[in-house]
Amino acid sequence: MIKTEILSKIVEQNTEIPSHWRIINNEGYSLPSTQRIIPIGNVNQRFKKLLIDSINDATSHVMLCSFILSDQDIIDSLLKVSDKGVRCYLMFSTEAQLSKEYKEEVSDFDSEVLNKHKEMLDKLAGRALTRTSDHLHAKFLLIDVGTENEEGYMSTANFTQEALTRNEEVGIILKKSEIKTLAHFFNLGFWVESKNELTRKGFWDDVSNLKIKPIENSSEVVFTRSTNTGLKEKIREIIVGAENELLVSSFGFGENNELVKLLIKHSEQKKLLILSRPREKTHSFLSKIEKNNVMAYAFPFLHSKMILDPVRKKGVIMTANFEDRGMETGYEVGIVVQNKDFDEAYIVFQNWIQTALMMWHSSTNLSTIDEGTIKIPKGRSLEQKEIKNYDEINMAQEKPNDLRLMQKLISKTLEYEVKKSDILVKEVQLIKEVIPPKLPDEAQEVNYADLFLSKKQKSKGEKLEFKFPFKTYLYQGQYYVVIKKWEELEKIRSFPDFKKSTKIVIK
Amino acid sequence: MKIRMKKVVPINVYEVNMTVFISEKRPEILPIIQAVKEANEKGKSTIKYLSDVLFIGFPLKFAENILEELRLLELVNENSELTPRGHEALTTRNIMEPDKGAFQIKTVNDPLIPNSIIAVKQLDPNARNEIFSSKEKREENKIQIPKHILNQKGKRFTTLDENQSIIDIQNIASRGSVNKRIKEKLEYYLSFEKNTWKAEVRYLNRSFSLEVPQSFEGIKLINSLLFSIQKKADISTWRVPQNPSSLTTKELINFIKDFQLKVIEIQNLGVFDNITLREVSICPEDNHSAEEWAKKIFTETLSDYLTDREYLEKWEEILNQNNEFKNFQIDIPSMQEVLSNLDPRSKKYWFLQAPIDLKLNELIIND
Numbered sequence: 036m037i038k039t040e041i042l043s044k045i046v047e048q049n050t051e052i053p054s055h056w057r058i059i060n061n062e063g064y065s066l067p068s069t070q071r072i073i074p075i076g077n078v079n080q081r082f083k084k085l086l087i088d089s090i091n092d093a094t095s096h097v098m099l100c101s102f103i104l105s106d107q108d109i110i111d112s113l114l115k116v117s118d119k120g121v122r123c124y125l126m127f128s129t130e131a132q133l134s135k136e137y138k139e140e141v142s143d144f145d146s147e148v149l150n151k152h153k154e155m156l157d158k159l160a161g162r163a164l165t166r167t168s169d170h171l172h173a174k175f176l177l178i179d180v181g182t183e184n185e186e187g188y189m190s191t192a193n194f195t196q197e198a199l200t201r202n203e204e205v206g207i208i209l210k211k212s213e214i215k216t217l218a219h220f221f222n223l224g225f226w227v228e229s230k231n232e233l234t235r236k237g238f239w240d241d242v243s244n245l246k247i248k249p250i251e252n253s254s255e256v257v258f259t260r261s262t263n264t265g266l267k268e269k270i271r272e273i274i275v276g277a278e279n280e281l282l283v284s285s286f287g288f289g290e291n292n293e294l295v296k297l298l299i300k301h302s303e304q305k306k307l308l309i310l311s312r313p314r315e316k317t318h319s320f321l322s323k324i325e326k327n328n329v330m331a332y333a334f335p336f337l338h339s340k341m342i343l344d345p346v347r348k349k350g351v352i353m354t355a356n357f358e359d360r361g362m363e364t365g366y367e368v369g370i371v372v373q374n375k376d377f378d379e380a381y382i383v384f385q386n387w388i389q390t391a392l393m394m395w396h397s398s399t400n401l402s403t404i405d406e407g408t409i410k411i412p413k414g415r416s417l418e419q420k421e422i423k424n425y426d427e428i429n430m431a432q433e434k435p436n437d438l439r440l441m442q443k444l445i446s447k448t449l450e451y452e453v454k455k456s457d458i459l460v461k462e463v464q465l466i467k468e469v470i471p472p473k474l475p476d477e478a479q480e481v482n483y484a485d486l487f488l489s490k491k492q493k494s495k496g497e498k499l500e501f502k503f504p505f506k507t508y509l510y511q512g513q514y515y516v517v518i519k520k521w522e523e524l525e526k527i528r529s530f531p532d533f534k535k536s537t538k539i540v541i542k
Numbered sequence: 543m544k545i546r547m548k549k550v551v552p553i554n555v556y557e558v559n560m561t562v563f564i565s566e567k568r569p570e571i572l573p574i575i576q577a578v579k580e581a582n583e584k585g586k587s588t589i590k591y592l593s594d595v596l597f598i599g600f601p602l603k604f605a606e607n608i609l610e611e612l613r614l615l616e617l618v619n620e621n622s623e624l625t626p627r628g629h630e631a632l633t634t635r636n637i638m639e640p641d642k643g644a645f646q647i648k649t650v651n652d653p654l655i656p657n658s659i660i661a662v663k664q665l666d667p668n669a670r671n672e673i674f675s676s677k678e679k680r681e682e683n684k685i686q687i688p689k690h691i692l693n694q695k696g697k698r699f700t701t702l703d704e705n706q707s708i709i710d711i712q713n714i715a716s717r718g719s720v721n722k723r724i725k726e727k728l729e730y731y732l733s734f735e736k737n738t739w740k741a742e743v744r745y746l747n748r749s750f751s752l753e754v755p756q757s758f759e760g761i762k763l764i765n766s767l768l769f770s771i772q773k774k775a776d777i778s779t780w781r782v783p784q785n786p787s788s789l790t791t792k793e794l795i796n797f798i799k800d801f802q803l804k805v806i807e808i809q810n811l812g813v814f815d816n817i818t819l820r821e822v823s824i825c826p827e828d829n830h831s832a833e834e835w836a837k838k839i840f841t842e843t844l845s846d847y848l849t850d851r852e853y854l855e856k857w858e859e860i861l862n863q864n865n866e867f868k869n870f871q872i873d874i875p876s877m878q879e880v881l882s883n884l885d886p887r888s889k890k891y892w893f894l895q896a897p898i899d900l901k902l903n904e905l906i907i908n909d
Contacts, residue, residue, distance in 0.1 A: 096899045120886060122899055161887050164896055180899075222900045234889065246907040 036519060037438065037541050042467040044449040048460060050401040054322055056313055056333060056393040056417065058408035064390030072352070072372065072379035074386065075192055075204035076334070082190065082206035083199040087112050089178045089186045096122040098177040098221045100366075101194040103133055105151035109194055114158060123163035126224050127152070129231065132169040148195055160236040166229035167239075172361060173224075173354045173368045175209075180218045187214035189370055191339045191354060203310075203337040203387060205352050205380070207370050216256040220368060223247055223260065228366050259355055259367040266369045267362040269351055270294055273344050274301055282343040282350075282384050284310035288320035289358030295320060298357070302327035309395075310387055312337040316358075318412040325397035332391035341372075343384060348377045402461050419457065426460040430467040437472055438524055438539045444469050472540040474517055478510035486514055487532050503530065507537075517542045543780055544820040545734035545767065549812060551650045553660060553726040558687055558718030560645045562662065563616075563627075563638035565708035571617070571637055574608060575628050578618055588622035615639060638710055646721065648703075650728055651690050652812060654755060658690050660728060660745060661703035687718050702728075702745045732814075734760065757810075766808060767819060771801050774827070783827040786835040791842040794835060797866050799824045825866045832870035836860055837880065844890045849903045853877055853894070 066074040066081075073082045083106070090097055090112040097116065104110065104127060117123050127133075133149060159165060175189040187209035192198035209217065227247050231239040252258060252265030259266045274281065274297045281301060288295050288311070301307055302324045309331035311317045321331050340357075343350035353369030355361030372380045393410070406424050410417035430449065435441040449465040483503035484493070505523065508515040514537040518524060527533055574596060581591035592605040612618040615637065617628035624632075631637050641664060648661040694711050701707045729744040732754070739760045741752040754760075768775035772782045782801075786794060793799045803817040826832035839860050848856065857874045861867045877894055884891040897903060 098900075122886075122895060124896070124900065164892050218901070219905070222902070222905055225896075225900055226902060226905070245902070247902075247905045248907060 037471050037521060039471065040441070040445045040469040042445060042449055042465075042469060044451075044465045046451045046463045046465060048401050048453065048463065050453065050459065051398060052401050052404060052409070052420075052459070053398045053411055054318070054325055055396055055398075055412070055420075056410040057396055057404075058410065059392055059394055061390045061392055064386070067382050067386045069379040069382060071208045071376055072383055073206040073208065074383040075190070075199060075206055075339075076202060076336075078200050080200055082188075082192075082204075083108070085206070085208070086176055086188060086194075086199075089176065089188070090116055092184070093121045093178045094184060095179040095182055096124065098124045098180065098218065099175075099194070100126040100171060100221060100224060101174045102128045102172050103148065103152050104155055104194045105148045106194050106196045106199055107151070108196075110151075110155045110158070113163065117159070117162040123159070124221070124225065125159065125163050125165040126171050126221070126229065127165070127167050128171050129167045129169050148197070151195075156233060157236050160233050165233040166225055166231065166242065167233075168224075168228050168230040168366070170360075170365045171224060171228065172365050173220075175217055175221070175354075175368060177209075177214060177218055177221060180214060185211070185214055187217060189213075189217065189352075189354070189368060191341075191352065197336070198338060201336050203334045203339050205339045205341060205383060207352060209370075210255070212253075213255055213370065216250070216253055217368065219250050220256075220258060220260070223250055224366055228260065255371055257351065257353075257369045257371060259361060259363070259365050264363060266351070266353055266355060266367055267294060269369060269371065270342055270353075270362070271297060273342055273347075273349060273351065274298060276347065277301060277305060277344045278346045280306040280308060280345055282308045282310075282341075282345065282381070283357070284337070284339045284341045284384065284387075285357045286312055286338045286340065287314065287316045287356040287358050289316065289356070289360075290319060292357055292359050292362060294362060295357050299324050299327075302329050304328070306330075308332075308388065310334075310337060310339070310384065310391070313393060313410065313412070313417055315412070315415050321395050325395065329395075331395035332388055333393040333395070334387070334391060335393075337387075341380060341384065343372075343377065343380055345381060349373055350377055350380055352380060401459055404461070421458045423458060423460045425462045425464070426458075427464045427466055430465055433467065433469045435469070435472055436538060438518065438521075438541070441469055441471055442521070442524065472538065474508055474515050474540045474542045475510045478508035478515055481507050481509045481514070483507040483516075485509070486516070486534055486537055487530075501530075513538060515540050543734070543764075543822050544818075545732075545764065546818045546820075547732040547814045548816040549652075549654075549730050549814045551652045551655065551728045551730055553648050553650055553724075553728055554688075555646060555648050555721040555724045555726075556685070556687060556691065556718050557644060557646050557665060557721055558691075559643065559715040560647075560711055561640065561642045561713035562645065563640050563710035563712060564662070565634075565636040566639045567635070568637040568639075569635075571612070571615075572631065572635065574612065575617055575624065575631055578609075578612070578622065578628065579624050579632065582623050588618075636708060638708070640712070647691065648724070648726065649688075649691055651688065652730065654730060654732065654741065654758075654811060655728075655743065655752065659694055659699060659701070659709070661701045661705075662707065662709050663703075685718055685720050687714065687716055692716065702743060702748075702750050704746070704748070732811075734764065763808060763811070767803065767806075767817060768822075770803055770806060771819070771822070776825070779823070781823040781825045783831070784824045785827060786831060786838050789824070789835075789838075791838075793824065794839050794842060797824055797864065798822060826870060829870045829872070832867055833872050833875075836864075836867060836872050837875060837883070839864075840880065841884065841890060844893050847893050847897050847902065849897055849906055850877070851903075851908070 064077055066077060066079050075082045087108050093116050113123050174193055178186040188206055189209060190204060190206040192202060192204035198204060226245045229242055232242045234240045250258060257265040257269045271294060298307060306328045311333050313333050340355060341350060341352040350372045351369040352372055353367060355367035361367050404422050406422050408419060408421055410419050433444050435444055449467055451463055451465050484499050486507055487499055488497055505516045505518055516537055516539050518539060524539060527539060577592050577595050578588055581588040589602055589605045589609060593602050597605050609618060609622060616625055617631060619625050627638055644665040646663045646665050647659050649659050651658060692714060695714050698708060698710050701709060731742040733740050739754045741754045743750050743752055765777040768777055768780060768782055775782045798821045801819045801822055805815050806817055807813045826835045861872055881894050
């Protein structure tokens with residue numbers, strides 16, 4: 036019996052997918068509990084609270100250095116203690132540099148953050164001593180240095196609300212010896228590195244730089260400052276001396292940076308585990324090493340910077356990224372972590388790996404990718420795509436007006452054109468319905484001879500010499516022949532004089 | 543030190559009958575007087591000499607008449623010889639012409655103004671009759687002319703009006719009238735600079751130098767003025783002790799100050815309504831004052847961050863460069879003491895506190 040035909044075809048997509056981030060569904064991760072190396076992120080306010088409590092408890096003086104300061108709670112604490120007579124010494128980057136960074140990385144410095152920083156400067160003018168310079172990038176806080184109450188913190192986070200609660204960052208509670216060294220570093224920054232001083236609201240004066248005793252890198256604290264590239268040297272030592280795996284976290288990887296080149300070289304023979312933020316610079320770096328022994332993970336707001344050698348249990352947590360600005364020049368600090376501190380840093384790093392929201396994959400065929408969401412780097416942005424294992428596509432129904440046409444259609448191969456879409460399907464089943472033409476209800480049965488004889492022949496009284504075994508109908512000037520089986524179509528074809536204009540249908 | 547004292551002296555106007563000699567420029571007479579002198583010296587007849595030398599072609603009578611004119615002017619006596627006035631005319635090139643009648647004299651009565659008559663003007667009786675009321679006319683010549691005016695008789699003085707005439711009063715009536723319509727004043731200035739006193743009057747927008755009265759005791763006056771400023775003024779060195787809290791930064795650093803005194807009566811000199819003493823040397827009142835003074839200089843001149851060493855150097859500079867401090871025993875205060883007296887929000891506070899907090903002393907490399 037002739038009936039509706041359902042055509043089906045499975046098409047396998049062999050699209051090449053470029054290098055991409057695979058989204059991992061890790062929601063609401065909890066941060067590990069540590070003593071000195073404090074992870075920041077996922078709205079955890081532990082480190083921020085430590086900073087604020089310390090400022091509030093200050094009795095002598097506060098020394099704060101950050102690229103930018105806009106966290107309202109910290110600002111309020113500074114205002115409060117300055118009113119109580121606590122001297123506040125502050126160092127930041129210049130407004131010009133901040134505005135430049137804002138244009139480059141709006142996600143971290145939106146206009147609200149910048150405005151809050153400027154408002155902070157106005158409020159603290161006259162109540163704190165503030166100096167700036169383009170290259171002041173280190174982030175640390177020292178309280179009551181030289182007294183019994185002295186406390187200190189270094190962080191990879193700037194002192195903004197976003198950095199101290201949202202971003203993946205690391206904070207460190209400093210030891211006494213580290214506090215002393217960082218105090219010297221702060222003093223160097225203040226007396227030598229700074230270019231401008233806020234003398235009153237809105238007014239900046241140039242400052243003269245003094246000749247100060249230089250600071251030496253120690254086994255605990257390393258720096259980038261003027262001609263001091265101790266931080267870079269320490270990290271180089273760790274990379275070069277690594278026997279196997281290296282764990283690296285950074286906001287950015289500079290293309291021509293010496294340390295980045297060393298990491299690339301390391302990854303050719305040994306393992307490299309990267310934690311980063313999906314940014315153009317990161318993608319450029321990963322594309323160079325993705326074929327090596329590399330695994331890379333990311334968080335949308337990761338900002339922490341550290342390098343860990345699990346074999347030698349040595350590492351550095353620093354304020355600089357793996358870029359020339361910070362490693363070759365600038366004003367940066369790194370805390371060397373060993374022993375117990377290393378263990379804590381390692382726990383923090385591993386926790387992030389396990390709870391990472393993105394994982395890097397090199398380019399591959401669509402067929403090898405699991406179902407899920409991926410993000411493909413496109414310049415400075417990411418294009419999100421959904422990967423599906425299987426999907427059905429119902430193609431448009433076909434309703435031919437003649438069974439001969441239907442026969443052609445059902446013998447044709449289904450074609451699939453991949454359209455640009457946010458959904459990439461590995462296996463597509465194409466489905467198409469072909470519906471056989473039916474005789475109109477109003478059609479009237481007629482003598483089959485009308486199909487073969489012309490009017491003239493009929494007027495002459497000519498008669499057919501054969502019998503046509505199929506019923507014939509007429510409707511609105513159109514002749515129809517009804518069949519029930521496909522074989523009957525062949526039989527019709529054997530009648531040579533059968534008019535092609537006649538429609539062959541079912542009833 | 544510079545002093546400038548000012549007093550405003552009212553001018554009194556009297557109208558009185560006088561006989562005066564008033565200097566006039568009569569250049570045409572001088573050659574005639576010269577000729578008379580020559581005639582006297584040569585022992586020649588004055589008339590003939592004049593006629594031969596000056597009035598050639600004129601009859602002798604002409605020379606006689608001219609000579610009579612000179613007699614009337616009291617330049618020549620009856621013997622046709624030059625009088626002392628005549629000789630004076632040749633020297634001064636001014637002729638003192640006699641005049642008589644009602645004169646208006648403007649006068650001041652002040653110990654510092656020796657010539658009390660400021661101006662003299664002959665009065666037109668007809669004009670007076672039109673101007674003055676009957677009452678005023680009835681009061682005429684009934685006022686006793688003050689002695690200081692009468693004493694001017696026989697004295698020569700120069701008026702201070704626009705004419706600057708030289709006047710000799712030969713005779714003056716003892717009674718006259720007061721003209722209350724004219725109300726004028728004269729400003730008298732007494733100034734001291736570079737150890738010299740000068741006097742000056744200003745009248746009708748013109749200035750005239752006067753001689754300082756011989757009896758004027760300048761040193762005594764200065765001492766008196768200094769005592770008026772401060773009873774403990776050191777008159778041997780002309781220094782005035784001051785409380786540093788009342789001084790400006792400039793005064794503190796330079797140890798000089800300007801003072802102004804208002805309405806002060808100086809013995810024998812009258813009442814001055816404005817006295818300015820400029821660049822008066824000042825000094826601390828006592829040791830405590832000297833310490834506060836030095837502290838103030840330190841604080842006012844503090845303009846940059848200081849290490850401990852620079853702090854001491856600055857103090858030494860202040861104490862050594864100012865002689866005034868050498869008379870006192872001043873201990874250099876500790877930095878904490880200075881800090882405790884500074885506003886913690888002020889820039890100066892940070893100049894001292896920041897180097898302490900941020901260890902500038904330990905870190906700085908001294909060249």
